[in-house]
Amino acid sequence: MVLPVPQQRLLDLYRVMRRIRAFEDAAETASQGGVAAWGLAENATPAKVRGPLHLSTGQEAVAVGVCANLVRKDLLTSTHRGHGHTLAKGADPARMMCELFGRATGYNHGKGGSMHIADFSVGMLGANGVVAAGIPIATGAAHALKLRKQPNIVACFFGDGAANRGPFLEGLNWAQVYQLPVLFVCEDNRISATTPTGPMTAGKGVSARAKALAIASEKVDGNDVEAVDAAAARLAAQVRAGGGPRFLHAVTYRFKGHVSVDPGSYRDAREVETAKQSDPLLLARAKLLERGVPAAAVDAIDGEAGQEIAAALATADAAPWPQASAAYEDIMNTVTGAWR
Amino acid sequence: MVLPVPQQRLLDLYRVMRRIRAFEDAAETASQGGVAAWGLAENATPAKVRGPLHLSTGQEAVAVGVCANLVRKDLLTSTHRGHGHTLAKGADPARMMCELFGRATGYNHGKGGSMHIADFSVGMLGANGVVAAGIPIATGAAHALKLRKQPNIVACFFGDGAANRGPFLEGLNWAQVYQLPVLFVCEDNRISATTPTGPMTAGKGVSARAKALAIASEKVDGNDVEAVDAAAARLAAQVRAGGGPRFLHAVTYRFKGHVSVDPGSYRDAREVETAKQSDPLLLARAKLLERGVPAAAVDAIDGEAGQEIAAALATADAAPWPQASAAYEDIMNTVTGAWR
Amino acid sequence: MNAPERKTAMHTQQMTYAEAACLALREKMRADARIVALGEDLGRGGVFGQYRGLPQEFPDRIIDTPISEANIMGAAVGMALAGLKPVVEMRVIDFALCAMDEIVNQAAKNRYMFGGQGRVPLVARMPIGIWSASAAQHSQSLEAWFAHMPGLVVAVPGTPADNYGLLKSALDSGDPVIYMEHKELWGLTGEVTVGSEVPLGRANVLTQGGDLTIVTWSRGVSLAVQAAASLGKAGIAAEVIDLRTLWPWDRETVFASAVKTRKVLVVHEAVQVAGFGAEVAASVAEHVGCKVARLGAPRIPVGYAQVLEDESRLSAAKIEAAARNILK
């Protein structure tokens, strides 16, 4: 069955979104009951994923639509909610799952976990536990690319809440001043942990702020992966052509709580239900079917994603723990204990 | 000689500007040769004003025009370049000079010097050695005024260079979110130490940034004290009426180097000469004469300012030094030495 | 503006470390209308429940803020100067690193630098410590930094009773207090004497003993008591001292114990190198001249996997081993 090109692209985008969803769902399950976070008492039987887990469930279209316009040598900085970005940039779900399980074979050898998931080999420079901290790092990486005359760009993801932190201003100003190759992407899920972002944000939101710095921006439906893809394609091309930074404002929704152990009870249940009707996976699937792609073909992708993630879980489960001595590696002079 | 009211106001404004100019000139002279700053070697014969001295010479109209619209219980936060703000808010030049001379009778008992000049009794909450650091403090003070239902406002001065620091965004956002009574005043002298601010600043400058946060702003000729006065009157009234923050962008010029020992040789001498033709004192004087105020009346003000500052110098010169033991006052538990 | 003060009769009650903080703050807020609390997500009672119930009782004085640590802390300085007593919530100390200019250059120095013209009576809460699998950016303990900084008071409660009593004293201090609750103690239950206060600068001697002194604070407290119990079974009598505040710190109590036991072990969760244990050990060595030893974390970031995290964690067994070592 030969599909016309556009459907092939949407299928590809759908495939990555589905992989992310399956990964997040599996990680969430593996984290149940064991996280001593969010005011809960420490559990006697630790879950397989012990640490705080910020799920991007419902926001897959932003990561996927943007990263579809990046090449391997392009760079990316992420947030605390970084699984989607990492997978979309091309990381291996099994090595990611190993990291979440705290295994020696994880990307960070068990040193980072979910909040610091990274795959430098595909240019994914790391999730970050500090809101907005990726912004200056992204501008610096872009500055290096420009100084080194490399043809690549940096995608810098952050949330709506991050736009109220100082580094947002400092980083955007910097990128525009030096005309750096960075695509800023605001994943606007309209909430910051338990606080609606709107009332905490002055003015007409993030795009207005970018505009005040003369950074051209586009606003898109962040649940429509094709819309994100198209906008990212336009903006990334401008950035790549040396036009300086661009800004993408993608409006989306967080289906889950702030972390996996957060039931999110501060939100109206109906609001969540309504939002789920715009699930980016449902939207993409509907489009595919509407355009004549057989349901079986889409189902096959779902099945493959499920298998892939099941395999990742099995790999992670069987993977070795780090040695205690590894705690003294990746840092100067501590391996011998001499400088303890 | 009875003058029509507008000239009386301009005369009053002129008087304060002249006081500031005389103060700055005297402080500058008293600082010659003794500051071990700016790469110069430490001098064996310390000057009377030893520390770094940031002069606002040429920028007097901004401080005076704004503070003419404040009452004593209104609050003010300043910058490293704070003499003008302090005098305009009503501080005593003699106690200020004592502080610059490091005497026990200075406002800070010799603990702060020029960079931390303050007179809390007139609501002047301090010059600050950290660029943009006054902005969060001003928003907090305004927040307190609002929560305590006090009828006062806060004036928050900062330079053009400060608008690239994170606290600028955080503070302005905060003030607008909580609709706080603060008047932000950007003293735009178009330079940050030795670096022209323009090329370091993305977009259409500070007003655009305020606008992006939905804070109404006005731009004025910061050398025209009547223009500043009029704009500040409008904006301060709106702030006082509970309309939330407002923003005043006043364009001016720094006649001197960044600090008193800086010859400012990185600037084109002609640029400085040209700028001096818009000296706010010359402009105000010309207006006064044009409107029929006799030159003698203006000269008299100049003479009075000179005498006042000469007296301040004499007071400072005769004032006692702090005791060494004062180093352990104004801080907990150190006075006894018990916690050394 | 002050609400009528409600006198609380003294009685004891079981509660958690988090509940103790809530109660202390509630009492103080009822008594003093100048107290406000500000920080992210406070409107839902704080991410550790340490403000639970307060948003309902004081809707205008528990303030939700934008994610703006620098401005949260800077605004608190301005609020304090304009007559309020702000409680500043930094969520975890790691985020307070986004507000260091405001803490160090502004809050700490204000009173001194301006010659006593103003005071900054704020309480900055910045939960510290390792917290199950939270890795390098959510597990730090930086109490030594603030002890080093003139102008700051530093409190490190290790029990519900102290979290109750010290928070109240912190709100009375008149100077900025760095108030460090430990993230793994929120659920710890203990007896609290309602109506009491714990003064700043006074240590608590938890066990008496003549063989060695163990000085600790925060998360170290219950572990040191455990270690002392185990040593006791082997006939070794350890005197466990909980400093409770690191500035001012109770040198008299520590020195008196050191004179008695001639062996002082300082235990803390923070990195050992240049930790506050160095200050205690150096002071004891200078002023008493007896044997000293320290137990702190190795100079590595906290890792995510359990086995890595454990390298940075304190435990009763590690304390016991260090105690036996100094007794050799």
Added chain:
Amino acid sequence: MNAPERKTAMHTQQMTYAEAACLALREKMRADARIVALGEDLGRGGVFGQYRGLPQEFPDRIIDTPISEANIMGAAVGMALAGLKPVVEMRVIDFALCAMDEIVNQAAKNRYMFGGQGRVPLVARMPIGIWSASAAQHSQSLEAWFAHMPGLVVAVPGTPADNYGLLKSALDSGDPVIYMEHKELWGLTGEVTVGSEVPLGRANVLTQGGDLTIVTWSRGVSLAVQAAASLGKAGIAAEVIDLRTLWPWDRETVFASAVKTRKVLVVHEAVQVAGFGAEVAASVAEHVGCKVARLGAPRIPVGYAQVLEDESRLSAAKIEAAARNILK
């Protein structure tokens, strides 16, 4: 992209502490095109002249920046991850407080937290110390903070030769280096061996002596040598050790001297409480068990007036008095 390496023959030359830094950076920048420097006002050679001539020679690699300390430091992390070796100028350490998240949570932890996937070879220059009449916000010395922080190297040169040699080693370290020049040393002249390097972690024994050991660094070095000379006239032989780097620090050299003299005085300009002197004194007490004493500043902000500032300043006389005290 590398320029052809120019071999410099070893020879000695008199120069200032600032010139020594310029020369070191120039040599390194000629040899390695990945080195860039960024900070405010660098285009005019730096506010202390410590980049003089470099903007002319490397117009594209000496980068003027907006006043954005957080982004300067954060960008340097990104630059390092993307293949450059940035030298970050913070102007004075007090402003580095605006970039603490970037230094501590990002630069210091990156290599470890990401399991060695990346390295952050940046050199963060943050001049420290009291500087005539610059008061509380421009006079701090916070070396102890960074020594406490896993992942950071800390260098504190006290002479032109060391500023030359250590800056070169810092640029080779591969990990983030907190490089602390002292603001009152810029004009200090001394002999520099051009072409040499000073390894990280190696102390310099400046005077030999059997009566007591004085351990110091940065501004303390020349004052301690002065004090030792004065003590020498009174027949007291002091061994003065300049640590030069605080992480790693040369414990072997200090311990060996302590074993010999049995009396160790640690001297630094920073506040004494929880200063790095506590680490040295505590380590000596633990490992050698001899007499220790510290001389640092009282726990007060630095005041503006000379008489107040002097309370926080080191002097040869204060060092001599402390030395005589430990000898009692």
